[in-house]
Amino acid sequence: MAFCSPHSTTSLRSPCTTIPNSGFRQNQVILFTTRSSRRSNTRHGARTFQVSCAVEQPIVIGLAADSGCGKSTFMRRLTSVFGGAAEPPKGGNPDSNTLISDTTTVICLDDYHSLDRTGRKEKGVTALDPKANDFDLMYEQVKAIKEGKAIEKPIYNHVTGLLDPAELIQPPKIFVIEGLHPMYDERVRELLDFSIYLDISNEVKFAWKIQRDMAERGHSLESIKASIEARKPDFDAFIDPQKQYADAVIEVLPTQLIPDDNEGKVLRVKLIMKEGIKFFNPVYLFDEGSTINWIPCGRKLTCSYPGIKFSYGPDTYFGQEVSVLEMDGQFDRLDELIYVESHLSNLSTKFYGEVTQQMLKHADFPGSNNGTGLFQTIVGLKIRDLYEQIIAERAGVPAEAAKV
Numbered sequence: 001m002a003f004c005s006p007h008s009t010t011s012l013r014s015p016c017t018t019i020p021n022s023g024f025r026q027n028q029v030i031l032f033t034t035r036s037s038r039r040s041n042t043r044h045g046a047r048t049f050q051v052s053c054a055v056e057q058p059i060v061i062g063l064a065a066d067s068g069c070g071k072s073t074f075m076r077r078l079t080s081v082f083g084g085a086a087e088p089p090k091g092g093n094p095d096s097n098t099l100i101s102d103t104t105t106v107i108c109l110d111d112y113h114s115l116d117r118t119g120r121k122e123k124g125v126t127a128l129d130p131k132a133n134d135f136d137l138m139y140e141q142v143k144a145i146k147e148g149k150a151i152e153k154p155i156y157n158h159v160t161g162l163l164d165p166a167e168l169i170q171p172p173k174i175f176v177i178e179g180l181h182p183m184y185d186e187r188v189r190e191l192l193d194f195s196i197y198l199d200i201s202n203e204v205k206f207a208w209k210i211q212r213d214m215a216e217r218g219h220s221l222e223s224i225k226a227s228i229e230a231r232k233p234d235f236d237a238f239i240d241p242q243k244q245y246a247d248a249v250i251e252v253l254p255t256q257l258i259p260d261d262n263e264g265k266v267l268r269v270k271l272i273m274k275e276g277i278k279f280f281n282p283v284y285l286f287d288e289g290s291t292i293n294w295i296p297c298g299r300k301l302t303c304s305y306p307g308i309k310f311s312y313g314p315d316t317y318f319g320q321e322v323s324v325l326e327m328d329g330q331f332d333r334l335d336e337l338i339y340v341e342s343h344l345s346n347l348s349t350k351f352y353g354e355v356t357q358q359m360l361k362h363a364d365f366p367g368s369n370n371g372t373g374l375f376q377t378i379v380g381l382k383i384r385d386l387y388e389q390i391i392a393e394r395a396g397v398p399a400e401a402a403k404v
C-alpha cells in the first residue's frame, strides 16, 4: 500500500513508499518522529510530522508498576482476554519491548528513557527519575496514537543499555502504555481511558525479585538487596504516588493467615476499584455495597493450610470512594474457582465461567493460584467491557453491538 506525501521533507525510513504487510490504510494519519543522534545518551532533534488524514481512535490504557512487579504477566492475561497471541513487531528490532496482537498494542515506557545506561550512570540518576525520561515525546506520541496517527517510537534496548533506532507503531484498537511512569505526567494521564497500578509491597517485591534474579539471572542476594535499596528513594518519590490516580489498584501484601509469615509465598491481594468511573462498574461479592467476609473453604472448595478468605466492602482510598475486593490465601484446585466466580457479580464476562476458563488457560503464569492472577484476569475483562462501551458510545449503538 502506498502512502501519501508527507508535509515535511525530513529524511525518514520510507515514509511515502510501500511497506508490505504494514496494515496501513489509505487516508490514515501517520506521525513520524526522527532523531538526529542515536549514539548520544540524550535525545536531539526529535521531531514529528504528519502524512495525511484519518480514522480509528484507540482507547488508551495505562499500567504502572515498578520493575519485576508482574506487568508482563498482566499484559499476557489482558491480551488473552481479547484472543490471539501478542508478539514483537515482525521483522523489527529483536530487542523491541513492544507486543502486538490483533486488538492490542502494548508499549513499554522504558522506551522514553532519555538517558541510556551510561548516561544515567554519568549523571548519577536512576531510570525512575523523571530527569532520565522524555515526557514531552511520550505525551506527543501517546496523543498522536489516540488521534489515530502512527508514530515512530524510540526503543530502549535492555540488552545493550542503549537507545536504539525507532520502530513504527500503528494505532491499534487498544493501546496500552506500561511501565514506570504512565500516570506521572499530567498531560499523559489525561489521555488515559483507564489506569491500573500494581502495588507490590516491599516484602513481596523482594521475594519475587529473589526468585527471578537469583534463580533465573544468577544475581547474588546482596546485589538484589542493594538494587532494591538503591531504587527505593526514587520509587517512593516518583512511582508510588501514581497509585492515587489509578482507576484500579492491585495491591499485593503478605498473608495474614499465617502469623509472622516471611516466606512471601501465600499472598493477600486487594483489588481497589474507584467508584464513579464512566464505563467501569466495580465487581462485588454477594451484595453490592455491603461489607462481607467469606471463607469459601469446605464442600465446594478444597483448601489446604492456611485456607482462603475473601473480603469485600466500600472504603476510601486517597480520599476517593472505592470498592475493595480482597483474597487472602491460594487455590488448591483451579477448576474449583468456578465456585468463587459464581458468587462474584459485575465481572463483565461473556459467558458463565469465563474467569475460570481464562485462569485455567494460563495456569502456568505466575500468580494463577492466588488473587494476583484472579484480579488481573478480572481487570482484563473490565478493560474489554470498557472498550466495547466506548466504541458503542462513539458509534451511537447499544454496547451489545460493539462486542469484540
Ligand SMILES: Nc1ncnc2c1ncn2[C@@H]1O[C@H](COP(=O)(O)OP(=O)(O)OP(=O)(O)O)[C@@H](O)[C@H]1O
Binding pocket: 065, 066, 067, 068, 069, 070, 071, 072, 073, 074, 208, 209, 211, 212, 366, 367, 368, 372, 373
Ligand atoms: N503474581 C505473581 N506471583 C508470583 N510471582 C510473580 C507474580 N508476578 C510476577 N512474579 C514474579 O516476578 C517476575 C517478574 O514478572 P513480570 O515479568 O511479569 O514483571 P515485569 O513488571 O514485567 O518485570 P520487568 O519490568 O522487570 O520486565 C516473574 O518472573 C515472577 O518471578
Ligand SMILES: O=C(CO)[C@H](O)[C@H](O)COP(=O)(O)O
Binding pocket: 066, 067, 110, 117, 127, 128, 157, 158, 159, 161, 180
Ligand atoms: O526500572 C526499569 C524499568 O524496567 C529498568 O531498570 C530501566 O528501564 C533500566 O533498564 P536497565 O536496567 O536494563 O538498564
